Amino acid sequence: MLTPAFKLSQDDDYLFVDIKAPHAKVSETEIDFFDRQFRFYSKPYFLRYCLFGVILNLTFTVSCRLALPGRVIQNGDECVKWIADKNVFHVKVPKVCQGQHFEGLDMITKLLTVSDEMKAKRTVPGIEVVSTEYHDEVEQERVEEEEDFNWLQTEWSEKDDKSLLGEYYGFASKYAGVFARMADELACLVDIREPEKKSIAQRRQERHEIENKHFSDDHYLADLHEETEIPTLIATKLCWDTLDCSTEFTDDEKFKLKNLPWKQYLIDKNMKYHLVMGMVDILYAFAYETRVTEGEYSVESGWTITKLSSTLCWLELFNSLQETVVACVRRSLCYPLHRNWQLSIKIIQDVIKILEKGRSFVLKCFLRIHSIFNESGESRYILNDLYITDYCVWLQTVKTTTFSSLAEALKKVNVAKDEVNFDIDILEVASKSVLNDEKEYVDNEENIQLLRAMNVKKQNRHTNEESSEEESEESLEESSESENEDDSEAPTSNDEESSSESEDSSTEDETEESICLNTDKHKRSERIR
Incomplete structure (x- = not known):
């Protein structure tokens, strides 16, 4: 049977279900809903999901009369419409508690998951399910309060459990033996080797x-000293930087959610903490790739996301938020094309904004990662099987307040340069010193060029003086009277010229002397080096 595409919406009094079934036999369609269960059956389609509130009981069969829009009334305003031009069934379902808001109507995979009660009824008789995912609101609030986390505190260390196949890894540490069976495929995907033989x-x-x-x-x-591309990347506005960023799922994303495997996870508080830390680690890698590509992902995007994530590349389990962020920053300074401290810190702000957008937006990011891994080749789909697919299913069950509280905790995390243990603060100081020395060297070179220009000018002036003296001697021989007049005036003018020349010469000598001193100083510093 096929699962049709569907969409749920609501107001204060009703739940609305739109089911697209272009090949349905309208005369053989059956719709049934009771308590928290909703069923739709029309060959070749079958749809069943669980709701988070209580709805009134109504069972009926849609006949051929519903080929045109019509209403079937029972117990009030309940009705179903068949919109022929759109091939859509529109079902209007009344709520028992008017004004109650049903949470998570966009979490399609969770809605399609079979409840624990139904599993118990179909399997072993005599086993009572004492707690399910869909208990009443008071119980739900009590459990959520008990599961509040201090994200900044290191609360647990890894377990020392092993399977017969070796160490566990993957989502919720539930896999073992995968690397042993697929060693050739995984060798080019991750950095770790033989993880079954290595503890966390x-x-x-x-x-x-x-x-x-x-x-x-x-x-x-x-x-560090790149002044064009990296500042542009840091200043780029991404989709989560805008207020009108949509958190609604596209038709393609709804199709993926509908086709995800229907699972329920038994996860304790310890493992849930590890899963949330892994989520932050993977989101950091995704946010980095989104920023440097400006959302234009390529065949290399799968490699970048895998390489930057310690969870994916090393099957890591983190014990604190600080440890997680430090690991993210370290890898962002080791492997990608752009390795800049300010860029790495900017990605942390991106992760905060993603978390503030809420559960639906985080799920959209993981669905995009799922697509990137499927399309990037190199058997990267195995990482979907180990991590991303399970994350896409599990995230739909995480309470919405988890993401907002995690974002607030992440704002309080400060990563210092000495925490990454790469001595980058020392490198930056040394590079500034070298740049200053180079600047002094350039200034000295300019002084040398100026000195050479002044020497050339001085030589030209001496040449002009010699030629003028020869001309004056010739003119003296032509006229004796003019010679006497010239002899009486020449000393005065010559004295003035000689005095001005001496002043210019003294100025040039002083400049020349200072330049020489700077040059000698530079040469002495070079010899010291």
């Missing part, structure tokens, strides 16, 4: 060692 502590130690070896001083310093 061993993976972390090995990751730190490889990151330290891979960090490049030259690459970091080159990007």
Whole structure:
């Protein structure tokens, strides 16, 4: 049977269900809803999902009379309409508690998940389900209060559990033996080798060692003084920077949610904390790739997201939010094309904005990652099987306040340069010193050029003086009277010229002397180096 495309909406009194079924047999359509269950059946379609509130009971069969818009009234205003030109069933369902708001109507995969009561009825008789996902509001609030986290506190350490196949890994640490079976495919995807033989502590130690070896001083310093591209990337406005950013799912995203596997997870408080930290780690990698590509993802996007995420690349489990953010920043300074401290810090702000957009927007990001991995090749779909698919299903069950509280906690996280252990603060100070020395060297070179120009000018002036003296001697021989007059005036003018020349010469000598002193000083500093 096929699951039709559907959409749910509501007002204070009614729940509205729109079901698109272009190949349905209207005369054989059946719709049934009771308590929290809703069922739609019309060959070849079948739809069943669980609701978060209580709705009134109504069962009827849609006949061929509903080929045109019509109403079937029972117990009030309940009705179903068949909109023929759109091939859509429009069902109007009254709420028992008028004014009650049903949460999570856009969490399609969760709605399609079979409830625990139904599973118990179909499986082993005599087993009572004492607690389900859909308990009353008072119980739900009590459980949520008990599960509030202090995101900034290191609350747990990893377990030392092993399976017969070795160490666990993947979403909620529920996988083992996958790497042993698919060693060739996974070798080019992740950095870790033989994870079944390594504990979480061993993976972390090995990751730190490889990151330290891979960090490049030259690459970091080159990007540090890059004045064009990186400032532009930091200033770029992305979709989550705008107020009108949509959190509604597109038709393509709804189709993906509808086709996700229907699962329910038994996750304790310890593991839930690890999963949320892994979510932050993966979102950081996704936000980095989105910013540097401005949302224009490429075949390299899958590599970048995988490489920047310690969760995906090293099967890491984090114990605190501070540890998670430090790991993200470290890898952003080791592997991608742009390695800049300000850019890495900007990505943290991007993650905060994504979390503030709420559960639906976070889920949209993971759906995009799922598509990127499927389209990037290199068997990266395996990471979807190990992590992303389960995240897409599980995120729909996380309470909405988790994301807002996590965003507030992330705002309080401060990462210092010495925490990443790459000595980048020392590198930056050294680079500034070198730049200042280079500037002094350039200034000295300019002084040398000026000195050379002054010497040339001085030589030209001496040449002009010699030629003028020869001309004056010739003129003296032509006329004796003019010679006497010239002899009486010449000393005065010559004295003036000689005095001015001596002044110019003294000025030039002083300038020349200062330049020479600077040049000698520069040469002495070079010899000291």
